[in-house]
Amino acid sequence: MGASKIDGFTPAQLHLAEYAHALGHPARIAILQFLAQRRRCLCGDIVDGLPLSQATISQHLKALRQAGLIKGHNDGPSVHYSINEKIWNRARMALGNLFLHCTPSETQETSAVVMHSPN
Amino acid sequence: MGASKIDGFTPAQLHLAEYAHALGHPARIAILQFLAQRRRCLCGDIVDGLPLSQATISQHLKALRQAGLIKGHNDGPSVHYSINEKIWNRARMALGNLFLHCTPSETQETSAVVMHSPN
C-alpha cells in the first residue's frame, strides 16, 4: 500500500488499527487459534497445520510478533510460540472499547463487560 | 499485497480476517468512531473531520461498505452514512469469539459475555 498517513490520528486509533491489521489475514487468525489450542507450540507444528510454505508462515509469525500479539521462546534449534497475554489483553480491550463506543442501542452494556480489566 | 490464499481456511476465519482487515487502518477506525458519535452523518462531515482528501475518504468508506460494516443512504446530492448494526454485531461476535477461544487464563468468562446475542 502507499504509506498510511499517521499524523492526525490519536495513539489509541493507531494502536487499534495496528492490532486489527495484524488480525486481518486468515493465516494469522489460524495461527492464533492454533497457538490457543496447543497453548504453546513449535513453528514447525504451524507449518504442518497450515497450507502455506515455511517461509510464508515465518513471515506471518513475524508480523504477529511485531504487533506484539505473540512471542517466541528459543528451545535449541526450534522456537516455541505462544500468545503474549499482556498485549493480547490490550488488543482485546482496545477492540472492546471500539465496539462499546461505536455500537448503538442496548448492546452497549453487553459490550462493556469485555472492557473490564481481567486481572 | 499478493493475493492471499483462501483455500484451506474456514469461512469463519475468512470472515474474521475480513472484518479485522476493514478495521486495520486508522482512518477507518476514525470514520467508525465519527459515525458512532453522530449516529448518522454526511460524507462531507467526515472529510472535514479527517486529515485526508475527499477521494481518500471516499475510498475508505467504500472499503467499510464492502466489508458490510457501514451503509449509505442517499439524501439528495448527499449521502448519509451509518454503521450497519447487523454486520457490526456479527463482527463484534466474531472477534469476541476469537478472544474467547484464544485467551488463556481466567479472562475467558469476561470475554465470553461479549458473545451473547444482544437482541
Place this chain on the structure above:
DNA sequence: TGGTTAGATCGTAATAATACGATTTATCTG
C-alpha cells in the same frame, strides 16, 4: 437550462503485503 454542490470514480505514483524457492543462520547430535 445553466450553475452549484456532494460524492463517486478514474488515473496513477508510491509503497506495502503475500507467497514461495533458495539460502543462511543457529543449534543439536554423532
Place this chain on the structure above:
DNA sequence: CAGATAAATCGTATTATTACGATCTAACCA
C-alpha cells in the same frame, strides 16, 4: 568437526493499498 534439523532471512514476482488531483455523475436550485 561434519551432518542434520529448525527457523529466519533473502530475493523476487505479483498483487493490493494508500493517497490525491482531476474528472465524472447526479441532484438540487435559481
